[in-house]
Amino acid sequence: MNLLSKPELLEFRAEVRGFLSENLPAELSDRASCHAHLSREDIVAWHKILYRRGWSAPSWPKEFGGPGWSGAQRYIFEEECAAADAPVLSPFGITMVGPVIYTFGTPAQKQAFLPKIVSMDHVWCQGFSEPGSGSDLASLSTRAVSDGDDYVVNGTKIWTSEAHYSDWIFCLVRTDQGAKPQSGITFLLIDLRTPGISVRPIISIDGGHSLNQVFFEDVRVPKGNRIGEENRGWTYAKFLLSYERILTADAARSKRRLARLKEIASSFATGWLLTEAPCVAKRIAALEIEVMALESLTIDTLLKDERGEALAVEPSILKLRGSEVLQRILELTCDVLGPDALAYEHRVLPKGNAAFPTYAAGRVEEYLYRRAATIYGGSSEVQHNIIAKAIFG
Ligand SMILES: Cc1cc2nc3c(=O)[nH]c(=O)nc-3n(C[C@H](O)[C@H](O)[C@H](O)COP(=O)(O)OP(=O)(O)OC[C@H]3O[C@@H](n4cnc5c(N)ncnc54)[C@H](O)[C@@H]3O)c2cc1C
Structure with missing residues (x-):
């Protein structure tokens, strides 16, 4: 994407990628790629690694303990973390209540709560x-x-x-x-x-x-x-909900899930899938276009937020399209795995195990859990209503 190809952003991407390859423990990324729900220990462990590097609150300004990144940097960071299967940061402190506290809180609240959110001493x-x-x-x-x-x-x-x-x-x-x-x-x-x-x-x-x-x-x-x-x-809640909706769109993780789907499809392409290949390829191509559109809107929205412009319906559009494309990717992943998807249920396997590739483990659980993606953060019907009201009055 042109916007992300500026030399300083390429340099930034290389720095993030280098950091992840040296600091993300393999067993943590294995668990993150196989499980929809990580333990507190895993979430805190990853957060603390980022905290030591000053990257645990990617969207926060420097004065409150964030890295002060631009919208483009924030997206690149998300994309690299997703590609490396890094655990998703717990959103409730960093993305939701933290910005509410530093925007509307008293000096005493900022002092008491923000440092402990950044360091993850408070979950x-x-x-x-x-x-x-x-x-x-x-x-x-x-x-x-x-x-x-x-x-x-x-x-x-x-x-x-x-x-x-x-x-x-x-x-x-x-x-x-x-x-x-x-x-x-x-x-x-x-x-x-x-x-x-x-x-x-x-x-x-x-x-x-x-x-x-x-x-x-x-x-x-x-x-x-x-x-x-x-x-x-209610005013503070509405402010928080727009951040929650941008977060749940999660274009970077959908991109990663699509890449994983392609790996699975190509490794299964010698079996029954061969006859289905054109149909599967067509569905993957359609998803690829949707993910590109989602990514583009996500970056535009982050840049708008960075310029301090009010976000109107973007969070709702992102939430709606992001959750729906996520579900379609997971549905096709299970279609491609076929009955084998069930065999991987509850398995955690070391990376590189040829018999049971890690990328297939946990896919059914993920498919089932993410049925809720069109409900949490405000259901699809509710987002349709918000968008319609904004456009048609
Ligand atoms: C996995 C998961 C995690 C969650 N995590 C949290 C959390 O951490 N904290 C938290 O506070 N909440 C959380 N939620 C709750 C979530 O925000 C609510 O489930 C969601 O807002 C929907 O509310 P409801 O479940 O009461 O469904 P309802 O509001 O009863 O909706 C039922 C159905 O009716 C439809 N509907 C409702 N109103 C309208 C309307 N006006 N027009 C058209 N259709 C409508 C809905 O789209 C839905 O299909 C979570 C939910 C899930 C499933």
């Missing part, structure tokens, strides 16, 4: 959705009642990814019952060790555990942990 999770309040998030009913210097929180959050090994949760809570739904919401930062919090696992269709339900029973949260003004939480 975060997101407490937005509730039973009955997902797409219609503004209807949420977890309550926070003012009591002296604290709020007392009661209610429950659901589908909370990574809550079982997180230290902190950022939550939307209702602080005004009388106001219209969006106006009575407050954004709180809550220490998960606070008495009254319990976490119950939810096992997803792939058999993995990343999801949870979190219960709050008379949980005291200091008012100093409130972001911005009381009842203005």
